[in-house]
Amino acid sequence: MSVETGGEGGREGLFTALKNLLATTIAIGKTRAELLVTELEEEKYRLMSLWVKAIAAVFFLMIGVIMFLMCIAFVFWEQRVLLFGIFASVFLGGGMWLVFALRKQAAQPSKLFRASLAELEEDMTQLRRRSSRQT
Numbered sequence: 001m002s003v004e005t006g007g008e009g010g011r012e013g014l015f016t017a018l019k020n021l022l023a024t025t026i027a028i029g030k031t032r033a034e035l036l037v038t039e040l041e042e043e044k045y046r047l048m049s050l051w052v053k054a055i056a057a058v059f060f061l062m063i064g065v066i067m068f069l070m071c072i073a074f075v076f077w078e079q080r081v082l083l084f085g086i087f088a089s090v091f092l093g094g095g096m097w098l099v100f101a102l103r104k105q106a107a108q109p110s111k112l113f114r115a116s117l118a119e120l121e122e123d124m125t126q127l128r129r130r131s132s133r134q135t
Helices: 008-075 077-107 114-134
Strands: none
Touching (some): 008 114
16 A cells, blocks of 8 residues: 655656647747748748839839920920929939838838747747646
């Protein structure tokens, strides 16, 4: 009638719990890494699409602006110097406005990995709850 008080059975239970904790931690890390990779791929494709569309839009808009300016210059041939000066001022002003807008936008923090960070925070909260219940 002997009762074990923390001998071999206690160690096996501790090692099993540690192995389970390690396996759970590895599984959580793997899931989060997969989520991170998925977010990176989605962001890469989104940025590539944005760049292609932006470059195409700039190209077509510039061709249109050049054609428009040439038409106006032919219509008002006597005032062509004044017209080109006015349009140059408008384009330079618009370009400067865009440069300042880009600087402002670049200074703002990115929202990349927002979902991954939220999931990691949720995992940490759940692990803290579990560890506080076990003690």
